[in-house]
Amino acid sequence: MSIIDKLSSGMNEAGNTITQKAKDISEQTRLTGEIAKNKARREEEIKKLGEAYYQARRKNEPENLEESVHEIELIDGILEKLTESLCRLKGIILCGQCGSEVPKGSLFCPSCGAQIKQPSVIRCGKCGAQLDAGSRFCIQCGTKIE
């Protein structure tokens, strides 16, 4: 391989890393936006729930809050998934106690000292690679995770 070839292949590799980084960053931005949107929606639903409860109590009617509660549960589920994806992308976990961002692999939170619950891992059925729970494809062999 000539020096020129070496140089240009090295440059391509750097280019690929930068492209992947840019992708990660735009994905992070997208997830952060989605999280903010869903948090706003949740706040809105909580307000509605409070208002409906208050009105029912005031009129002495039985309160019917099932629908609202169900809606908030759905939003909570979405928020949990979005937060999980964002954390995986950033290589961090959130402290269950104080919510601080903690580097992956930490055993204790540097902010509050709480013990960090380790994210559950799953194994690829084909090659046995260890994967983050929620992975959709194996990072070693590309098999779809059921």
Ligand SMILES: [Zn+2]
């Ligand atoms: Zn903490």
Ligand SMILES: [Zn+2]
């Ligand atoms: Zn695999």
